Amino acid sequence: xxxxxxxGIGNALVDIVTQSDxxxxxKHGLAKGGMMLIDPDRAAHLYSELATAKESSGGSCGNxxxxxxxxxxxxxxxxxxxxxxxxxxxxxDMNAIGVSFTxxxxxxxxxxxxxxxxxxxxxxxxxxxxxxxAADLTVADIEADVVKAAQVTYLEGYLFDPPAAQQxxxxxxxxxxxxxxxxxxxxxDSFCVERHRDAFRAMVEDHIDILFANExxxxxxxxxxxxxxxxxxxxxxxxxxxxxxxEKGSVVLSGEDVHVIDSEPVDSVLDTTGAGDLFAAxxxxxxxxxxxxxxxxxxxxxxxxxxxxxxxARPETDLAALxxxxxx
Amino acid sequence: xxxxxxxGIGNALVDIVTQSDxxxxxKHGLAKGGMMLIDPDRAAHLYSELATAKESSGGSCGNxxxxxxxxxxxxxxxxxxxxxxxxxxxxxDMNAIGVSFTxxxxxxxxxxxxxxxxxxxxxxxxxxxxxxxAADLTVADIEADVVKAAQVTYLEGYLFDPPAAQQxxxxxxxxxxxxxxxxxxxxxDSFCVERHRDAFRAMVEDHIDILFANExxxxxxxxxxxxxxxxxxxxxxxxxxxxxxxEKGSVVLSGEDVHVIDSEPVDSVLDTTGAGDLFAAxxxxxxxxxxxxxxxxxxxxxxxxxxxxxxxARPETDLAALxxxxxx
Numbered sequence: 001x002x003x004x005x006x007x008g009i010g011n012a013l014v015d016i017v018t019q020s021d022x023x024x025x026x027k028h029g030l031a032k033g034g035m036m037l038i039d040p041d042r043a044a045h046l047y048s049e050l051a052t053a054k055e056s057s058g059g060s061c062g063n064x065x066x067x068x069x070x071x072x073x074x075x076x077x078x079x080x081x082x083x084x085x086x087x088x089x090x091x092x093d094m095n096a097i098g099v100s101f102t103x104x105x106x107x108x109x110x111x112x113x114x115x116x117x118x119x120x121x122x123x124x125x126x127x128x129x130x131x132x133x134a135a136d137l138t139v140a141d142i143e144a145d146v147v148k149a150a151q152v153t154y155l156e157g158y159l160f161d162p163p164a165a166q167q168x169x170x171x172x173x174x175x176x177x178x179x180x181x182x183x184x185x186x187x188x189d190s191f192c193v194e195r196h197r198d199a200f201r202a203m204v205e206d207h208i209d210i211l212f213a214n215e216x217x218x219x220x221x222x223x224x225x226x227x228x229x230x231x232x233x234x235x236x237x238x239x240x241x242x243x244x245x246x247e248k249g250s251v252v253l254s255g256e257d258v259h260v261i262d263s264e265p266v267d268s269v270l271d272t273t274g275a276g277d278l279f280a281a282x283x284x285x286x287x288x289x290x291x292x293x294x295x296x297x298x299x300x301x302x303x304x305x306x307x308x309x310x311x312x313a314r315p316e317t318d319l320a321a322l323x324x325x326x327x328x
Numbered sequence: 329x330x331x332x333x334x335x336g337i338g339n340a341l342v343d344i345v346t347q348s349d350x351x352x353x354x355k356h357g358l359a360k361g362g363m364m365l366i367d368p369d370r371a372a373h374l375y376s377e378l379a380t381a382k383e384s385s386g387g388s389c390g391n392x393x394x395x396x397x398x399x400x401x402x403x404x405x406x407x408x409x410x411x412x413x414x415x416x417x418x419x420x421d422m423n424a425i426g427v428s429f430t431x432x433x434x435x436x437x438x439x440x441x442x443x444x445x446x447x448x449x450x451x452x453x454x455x456x457x458x459x460x461x462a463a464d465l466t467v468a469d470i471e472a473d474v475v476k477a478a479q480v481t482y483l484e485g486y487l488f489d490p491p492a493a494q495q496x497x498x499x500x501x502x503x504x505x506x507x508x509x510x511x512x513x514x515x516x517d518s519f520c521v522e523r524h525r526d527a528f529r530a531m532v533e534d535h536i537d538i539l540f541a542n543e544x545x546x547x548x549x550x551x552x553x554x555x556x557x558x559x560x561x562x563x564x565x566x567x568x569x570x571x572x573x574x575e576k577g578s579v580v581l582s583g584e585d586v587h588v589i590d591s592e593p594v595d596s597v598l599d600t601t602g603a604g605d606l607f608a609a610x611x612x613x614x615x616x617x618x619x620x621x622x623x624x625x626x627x628x629x630x631x632x633x634x635x636x637x638x639x640x641a642r643p644e645t646d647l648a649a650l651x652x653x654x655x656x
Contacts, residue, residue: 228587228622248576251588258586259556260579294556 003149005073005288010061010156011134012079013113014086018053020118025126035127043114043130057093058115061156063274063313067281067303069098070319076100076146082133086112138164139171147172148179151288157188160196173207184210186280187217194220209239212280218243244279252297261297264305274313278303302326331477333401333616338389338484339462340407341441342414346381348446363455371442371458385421386443389484391602391641395609395631397426398647404428404474410461414440466492467499475500476507479616485516488524501535512538514608515545522548537567540608546571572607580625589625592633602641606631630654
């Protein structure tokens with residue numbers, strides 16, 4: 001028995017979700033439906049002009065951890081926040097949903113990372129992200145006792161941009177393996193993969209046991225244009241590869257094993273944000289709780305279908321109950 | 329070098345395609361869009377009342393062979409026709425498209441099999457099939473020299489209903505294997521699989537090198553309700569299994585190899601009749617011409633996409649040119 005089933009390491013961002021309108025987007029030069037990185041001054045300015053907002057912990061890996069604990073797993077999180085108002089929001093919220101978060105807040109440097117989400121009346125989401133402290137993760141932030149206490153350490157690929165964070169990932173993977181734990185990673189974003197292809201490939205080959213990638217990401221990693229070519233390329237490069245394909249479901253590869261899993265039915269797809277995060281949550285929940293690879297992928301599909309059926313990247317249903325209903 | 333790349337053994341039916349209307353269907357008690365088996369008297373009566381019709385060789389395996397020669401393959405066909413007007417039509421048409429057909433016509437018994445296709449102004453196809461002589465295939469009809477002269481012998485699952493035809497399939501498979509040839513089969517129809525599940529399973533296990541099945545058929549064969557469970561069940565039961573999934577593409581399994589191939593884009597799907605037949609044609613063309621399993625499946629997807637883009641179950645485009653354009 002380990003203390004945690006899963007520890008996630010990711011960009012610790014506070015989501016700030018607010019109702020907005022086209023005039024606000026136009027005034028600030030924001031392309032509706034887009035996602036852009038912004039600097040601290042712009043973040044502060046935009047925030048000061050926002051209407052009342054709902055603030056919660058966020059980030060891709062944060063979404064995965066929220067799903068994981070909703071499924072009934074014991075989860076922890078490692079990520080960097082500043083000792084400021086938003087750092088407190090992040091910590092409070094993670095603890096409130098039941099994810100252990102003990103990474104000390106830093107007293108210097110950029111503020112806690114933010115993701116400003118402006119929802120227009122047509123239900124589109126326009127996002128501005130200020131990475132802030134989150135992107136300053138270093139080897140020193142990796143809490144060895146937490147990593148060693150978790151069955152699986154899960155790494156968010158978005159953190160691959162800063163070289164120090166890449167080093168932190170390698171250190172976390174080595175720590176986990178030294179304690180006979182498993183290491184999972186999601187490629188997160190095809191543009192990030194494009195920028196750091198060699199480093200991602202080396203990471204996958206040398207350190208990753210369980211890889212998550214959507215179709216675009218895995219095609220980008222191996223510079224191929226057919227899904228089957230990517231599938232052949234990834235086989236054997238890590239113990240388990242989970243390739244997600246939106247409505248086409250997922251393909252899970254492990255040695256000679258291969259599973260082709262259908263997506264779960266969704267009444268209407270409202271917002272695909274978080275689909276990949278929740279698939280990883282469901283798969284890793286199954287994986288850390290003795291389910292087969294096929295069952296784990298089905299749990300991933302159920303969690304993913306829940307989150308795309310409503311706005312927002314976190315589950316709004318008790319995922320444990322939902323999985324019980326769907327898989328028995 | 330063999331004389332033929334492929335010999336198909338199937339229900340030798342003449343397609344009789346005619347423009348019709350709702351009043352005609354109502355008068356004859358035919359459910360629009362359906363496919364029903366009819367007896368010789370009904371076939372003769374319906375035929376006598378039909379408007380001018382286009383007559384050609386047809387049947388599932390006949391469609392496959394038409395696709396195969398359009399791709400540039402050397403093909404032969406074995407099937408049973410009566411020495412009558414429609415038997416002559418079938419023979420003439422097969423030879424006209426370049427498929428060798430030398431099975432002698434019989435002088436006794438039911439007439440040549442017919443498939444009456446009534447196309448209503450809303451573009452729906454209502455089909456009545458009289459199997460006739462086709463279903464009387466026996467071991468004696470299997471031309472040993474043709475089977476031995478073909479790289480692959482391809483069996484149409486629709487013929488599994490009459491026990492004598494099942495025996496003919498086993499005899500053909502044994503002949504092919506005695507000459508170091510390969511044997512392929514399509515499950516053809518989930519209702520037929522349901523009726524003869526044990527016989528189909530025994531055939532697959534004992535005699536088939538290359539299996540074609542759509543999703544419903546393979547689920548029915550193994551009595552499971554998830555595609556992945558069927559995939560696991562079929563692995564290792566034949567050298568190659570091609571599982572087709574309509575717009576979800578296909579999965580090809582061979583030992584440890586697995587390929588997940590996308591369907592090819594189609595402007596608009598007009599008539600899915602023949603999709604499986606043409607996938608088999610394309611795959612077997614690739615397989616008999618030194619292409620990889622993945623390339624063969626892609627050729628299958630290209631041929632299948634062509635046939636569902638227009639009415640009718642036979643290619644209307646030069647498939648060889650189309651494949652060259654798509655795959656290079």
